[in-house]
Amino acid sequence: MKYKLIALDIDGTIRDIENPVSIRTIKIIKELVGLGVEIVVATGRTFNSAKHILNGMSGINYIVPFQGSQVVDLKTNLIEWHSPLSSRMLINALDQLENYSEFEVMVHCKDQVFVSSLTNEMKSYGTRNNIDITYINNLKKLSTKKPDRIVVLGDNFKIKELEFKLQCIFKNELYITRSLPYFCEILNPNSGKDKALSWLCHKLQINKSQTIAFGNGFNDLQMIEWVEMGVAVKNSVPEVINVANKIAPSIQNDGVASTLEEFLKSGYFG
Helix, strand or coil: CCCCEEEECCECCCECCCCCCCHHHHHHHHHHHHCCCEEEEECCCCHHHHHHHCCCCCCCCEEECCCCCEEEECCCCEEEEECCCCHHHHHHHHHHHCCCCCCEEEEEECCEEEECCCCHHHHHHHHHCCCCEEECCCHHHHHHCCCCEEEEECCHHHHHHHHHHHHHHHHHHCEEEECCCCEEEEECCCCCHHHHHHHHHHHHCCCHHHEEEEECCHHHHHHHHHCCEEEEECCCCHHHHHHCCEEECCHHHCHHHHHHHHHHHCCCCC
């Protein structure tokens, strides 16, 4: 089997907080692009944030940001596929979150982030991600702006409990996941990295059996399950480890690059 598309998560997969994407990773990506392989970045980051991290990496045509609520053409910056929250979804989710005053809530509308309480934590989030944070007195007013997601911040343990409670309440009405242990994210049920990749593969006429994905977090679970070859980086959350076809070395040991080099030598590409 020759693989034609590789999906890469960013944080905890091809880079960590302290270090940029390694030269070794950039080199193997360039080599695979030269062989005609489509490299797609699938991340929880906003489009602009992901684009900034990929600055200097050539050959990547598509970014799947916001946990898979968009597919964006990196050459034109145009959104080619979009699965935003409907007005009803946003309002229903915010109604439930009113019962949990201990959390901080953000609503993402493309690369704009809105909050109803401009706390130091919100300001810090904006600074870390190079995003402007905008105050609005009622987040429900955003219901007509096609928001990509709601992000809830809080204590790790309480966020895990919140995720479970919301999943029980909304079941298939919303896609609810954790990206970081202290982030609970709420999206359209038709969103998700797997859904976005499915759409993109159809557009590019690439069969699911020709796909690989690398990830490490809860928000990568469906993507790792969906592709033909799901690879979890060492130290991924157990849920991802359990469904992966292969475990790559840690990010500190260039796990993605070394695994792609191994696959290349085994004749999986070209």
